[in-house]
Amino acid sequence: MMRTTGLALTLALLAGAPAASAQQNPATINPANVRIRYMVTDVPAAVAFYAGKLGFKVDMQSGTYFAALARGGVQLLLSPTKGPGGASQPMPDGKRPEPGGWNRIVLYTPDLQGEVDRLRKDGVHFRNAVIAGPGGREILLDDPSGNPIELFQPG
DSSP states (O other): OOOHHHHHHHHHHHTSSSSTTSSSSSSSSSSSSSSEEEESOOOHHHHHHHHHHHHEEEEETTTTTTTEEEEEEEEEEEEESSSSGGGGGGTTTOOOOTTTSSOOEEEESSSSHHHHHHHHHHOBBBBSSSSSEEEEEEEEEETSOOOEEEEEOOO
């Protein structure tokens, strides 16, 4: 029931503003709008589903390792459960990303370490330390209910 409600909420958000341009860097696409990262078992199959069945536009795709799609004011980032990207890396306790349990809002920041320091002082719980991938650096924190949020600094 919770997963169905989440999907319905996500789809409701998709009716927003115009889609992003395919010529832009994914870190700058829709800078003021919503981004959601979904962990998937097969990036090309997920791209085919979202583009072919749900009307998403493919902004960019990096083979089997990453894709950015857009519909309305929402950008959907698709990452595999295993691969070179930071989102695919296991947590310090060894847990691996998996579909359904690692979906999260991605908030871009120009100063990741400054944000981490500020939030730690406020008592925010982080799931891991800052990690680096091919597109930049990121860290996961929990909201009060335990839902993950990714802070991401491109670069």
